[in-house]
Amino acid sequence: MSRQPILSCRNIVVDFDGFKAIQGVDLTIEEGEIRFLIGPNGAGKTTMLDVICGKTRALSGQIWFHNRIDIVKKQEHEIVNLGIARKFQAPSIFLNLTVFENLELAMKQNRHLWAVLRARIDSGQRKRMMEVLAQIGLADQAERKAGLLSHGQKQWLEIGMQLMQEPKLLLLDEPIAGMTGTERERTGELIREIAQTCSVIVVEHDMDFVRTFSKQVTVMHEGKILCEGTMEQVQRDPRVAEVYLGKGKAEHAESVAT
Numbered sequence: 151m152s153r154q155p156i157l158s159c160r161n162i163v164v165d166f167d168g169f170k171a172i173q174g175v176d177l178t179i180e181e182g183e184i185r186f187l188i189g190p191n192g193a194g195k196t197t198m199l200d201v202i203c204g205k206t207r208a209l210s211g212q213i214w215f216h217n218r219i220d221i222v223k224k225q226e227h228e229i230v231n232l233g234i235a236r237k238f239q240a241p242s243i244f245l246n247l248t249v250f251e252n253l254e255l256a257m258k259q260n261r262h263l264w265a266v267l268r269a270r271i272d273s274g275q276r277k278r279m280m281e282v283l284a285q286i287g288l289a290d291q292a293e294r295k296a297g298l299l300s301h302g303q304k305q306w307l308e309i310g311m312q313l314m315q316e317p318k319l320l321l322l323d324e325p326i327a328g329m330t331g332t333e334r335e336r337t338g339e340l341i342r343e344i345a346q347t348c349s350v351i352v353v354e355h356d357m358d359f360v361r362t363f364s365k366q367v368t369v370m371h372e373g374k375i376l377c378e379g380t381m382e383q384v385q386r387d388p389r390v391a392e393v394y395l396g397k398g399k400a401e402h403a404e405s406v407a408t
């Protein structure tokens with residue numbers, strides 16, 4: 151059964167003072183899909199995430215959410231409220247607060263004023279927090295100060311903070327950077343789990359990780375889509391090795407090609 155698109159980017163152009171960082175990108179993401187965005191440095195991957203979450207304005211083009219709402223001109227908070235969450239590369243958790251308090255804060259951030267002003271969380275909210283804690287593997291760390299967590303745990307907490315908003319689309323920028331092998335594996339499994347209820351777009355440079363956890367991969371180069379397909383298909387495409395090599399990224403090309 152074919153799934154519905156959750157996001158359809160049409161002819162997106164981003165211009166930074168005359169430099170076209172994105173040059174007419176079409177990108178369609180289906181419900182429940184994990185899509186990896188790869189490509190050499192400067193290809194435009196992060197800029198695409200920035201445009202989708204409203205951090206950067208497109209010069210032209212449309213971004214249809216659920217085929218119904220064009221979000222291209224919406225404000226960041228409106229896009230969050232529609233169900234699109236973005237985790238940036240650097241964690242922005244509160245190190246002096248406990249894991250639980252960080253999740254509590256994430257939940258309150260997304261609520262109306264009357265609710266924010268209520269001091270206590272209700273049983274439904276507590277249940278949601280416990281579910282997220284279990285999902286991100288931090289149930290036994292709930293009372294621990296976030297500053298004492300390992301790097302990987304901090305990243306999972308930040309993902310958990312995004313999950314508190316029950317997003318329909320989650321944008322992850324290099325989620326495994328700086329992680330140990332075990333943490334990478336756990337993160338891949340977490341992304342798979344998340345994708346059961348939410349589509350995920352992952353920008354990633356680690357080709358072993360992409361190979362293990364991807365179904366569909368989109369390769370970007372110089373602000374355009376170069377090709378799309380399974381990792382097997384894209385690594386057979388001679389243009390892919392060429393763009394990595396052309397950028398002097400022999401090590402990337404090697405890892406893409408093997």
Ligand SMILES: Nc1ncnc2c1ncn2[C@@H]1O[C@H](COP(=O)(O)OP(=O)(O)OP(=O)(O)O)[C@@H](O)[C@H]1O
Pocket residue numbers: 166169171189190191192193194195196197198
């Ligand atoms: N705010 C900005 N102003 C001007 N140029 C920018 C801005 N943000 C990004 N760029 C440029 O746009 C191009 C695309 O950058 P982007 O960060 O999207 O690439 P990327 O594929 O994510 O690269 P990397 O893998 O290195 O993170 C680059 O040439 C970058 O220098």
